Amino acid sequence: MSNYKEITVNALWKQNPGVVQLLGLCPTLAVTTTAVNGISLGLATALVMAASNGTVSPVRKLVPSEIRVPVFILIIAALVSIIDMSINAFAHPLHKVLGIFIPLIVVNCIVLARVESFAAKNTFVPSILDGFMMGIGLTLVLGLLGGMREVIGKGTLFSGLDLVFGPEAKHFVLTVIPDYHGFLLAVLPPGAFLGLGTLIALRNWAEVRNAKKADTPDNSLKPVLNH
Amino acid sequence: MSDTVIKHTSVTALTMVAFALIGTALLAYVFNITREPIEKSEAEARLALFRQILPDDHYYGDPKSKDDDSLLNNVVDIAPNDLLGNKTPSKAYIAKQDHKFAAVILEAIAHDGYSGDIKLLIAIRADGTVSGVRVLTHKETPGLGDYIDIAHGNWIKLFDNESVEKTPAEQWKVKKDGGKFDYMVGATITPRAVVKAVAKALQFYQQNQLLLQQTQIESSPSGLESGHKD
Numbered sequence: 001m002s003n004y005k006e007i008t009v010n011a012l013w014k015q016n017p018g019v020v021q022l023l024g025l026c027p028t029l030a031v032t033t034t035a036v037n038g039i040s041l042g043l044a045t046a047l048v049m050a051a052s053n054g055t056v057s058p059v060r061k062l063v064p065s066e067i068r069v070p071v072f073i074l075i076i077a078a079l080v081s082i083i084d085m086s087i088n089a090f091a092h093p094l095h096k097v098l099g100i101f102i103p104l105i106v107v108n109c110i111v112l113a114r115v116e117s118f119a120a121k122n123t124f125v126p127s128i129l130d131g132f133m134m135g136i137g138l139t140l141v142l143g144l145l146g147g148m149r150e151v152i153g154k155g156t157l158f159s160g161l162d163l164v165f166g167p168e169a170k171h172f173v174l175t176v177i178p179d180y181h182g183f184l185l186a187v188l189p190p191g192a193f194l195g196l197g198t199l200i201a202l203r204n205w206a207e208v209r210n211a212k213k214a215d216t217p218d219n220s221l222k223p224v225l226n227h
Numbered sequence: 228m229s230d231t232v233i234k235h236t237s238v239t240a241l242t243m244v245a246f247a248l249i250g251t252a253l254l255a256y257v258f259n260i261t262r263e264p265i266e267k268s269e270a271e272a273r274l275a276l277f278r279q280i281l282p283d284d285h286y287y288g289d290p291k292s293k294d295d296d297s298l299l300n301n302v303v304d305i306a307p308n309d310l311l312g313n314k315t316p317s318k319a320y321i322a323k324q325d326h327k328f329a330a331v332i333l334e335a336i337a338h339d340g341y342s343g344d345i346k347l348l349i350a351i352r353a354d355g356t357v358s359g360v361r362v363l364t365h366k367e368t369p370g371l372g373d374y375i376d377i378a379h380g381n382w383i384k385l386f387d388n389e390s391v392e393k394t395p396a397e398q399w400k401v402k403k404d405g406g407k408f409d410y411m412v413g414a415t416i417t418p419r420a421v422v423k424a425v426a427k428a429l430q431f432y433q434q435n436q437l438l439l440q441q442t443q444i445e446s447s448p449s450g451l452e453s454g455h456k457d
Binding site for chain 1: 235238239242243246247250253254257258260261262264265268272366368370371378379412413
């Protein structure tokens with residue numbers, strides 16, 4: 001059980017793909033112009049990562065190590081195409097929203113990274129959990145970054161929600177700053193870099209502060225353990 | 228020694244082949260079972276777009292009765308044409324009023340988008356004005372180039388009521404290139420491709436309007452070939 005907890009904490013905080021591993025930045029920077037876009041891409045990635053980790057883990061012993069990378073890429077590419085076609089056929093409204101993100105996931109190296117570093121060495125259930133939680137960790141970062149850029153760039157939050165939940169959801173779009181004329185920099189790619197940098201800095205600051213807090217009372221009693 | 232090397236190599240190669248075969252087989256299977264539902268939902272989406280660019284209800288009369296003016300009954304195949312950008316035969320949907328040509332919906336493909344083809348539906352009235360343009364499918368970057376899609380912005384409505392008479396050929400460009408069409412900073416390639424495709428489709432209509440207007444379509448929806456230009 002503690003194993004599962006560790007996987008979750010790792011994915012969401014210690015090894016967060018967005019702000020610690022810094023993997024999969026290409027879609028991260030391009031798509032996060034709004035909170036809804038960011039969260040949609042994050043959830044689609046979580047789905048693909050859970051599926052790819054879950055597929056690779058059972059066959060990991062059949063794959064000679066020399067060809068593991070091409071085989072993993074083959075599995076991921078096939079899987080993403082299958083998910084893409086299935087969503088298109090059986091959940092068309094969802095495909096309209098997520099469809100455009102799915103081809104972006106194929107090139108996202110975070111998927112291959114987790115398959116290679118986790119699913120290739122671990123059993124089925126922990127692998128699925130790791131893939132899914134890494135995806136959720138990425139979703140958090142994408143959602144935050146998208147939200148920041150949207151508020152600063154356009155003065156709204158959750159615009160485009162109606163594309164996901166139908167026209168009634170238009171009422172949930174928050175106008176944070178009324179009569180805002182927009183701040184283009186935040187919406188353009190440099191805004192994505194600045195925003196991500198801010199998030200990384202905030203996370204590092206919180207980490208250092210936590211480490212100091214944990215250190216001070218124990219320092220005199222026992223040697224500090226570095227994780 | 229060399230025996231084990233050969234054995235190891237062949238096992239590795241065979242594993243790779245096996246995975247490739249399984250992957251291909253799975254993909255082929257899923258492609259087959261999903262093809263029909265995907266085509267169906269795309270046809271529905273297409274009809275919804277038709278109604279956006281040609282809103283009059285009577286263009287969509289009962290498709291079962293043979294001699295009505297429904298554009299679903301008046302489909303013409305158009306051979307591959309440089310102006311429309313189609314490499315395989317595409318369809319033109321002819322809407323009629325009182326059995327006379329009233330408007331046509333053309334499918335055009337822009338190949339010079341930022342990523343992949345942009346498929347457009349362009350409705351042109353008999354007098355050569357644009358009734359509306361919609362993006363059918365595209366793979367432009369989400370959040371950047373996707374504002375050409377009506378779901379992400381009203382940019383595509385810039386073309387409403389445009390025509391070759393209203394806007395001279397050298398003005399059919401985005402503002403950055405000295406034309407009259409707005410674009411969003413950071414994504415110029417996408418609107419540039421769309422503007423060009425719409426201008427070329429209007430050109431196609433001008434060259435072929437007599438053919439399109441005179442076409443008497445029999446009840447068979449595959450229809451006859453028209454608009455072929457060498």
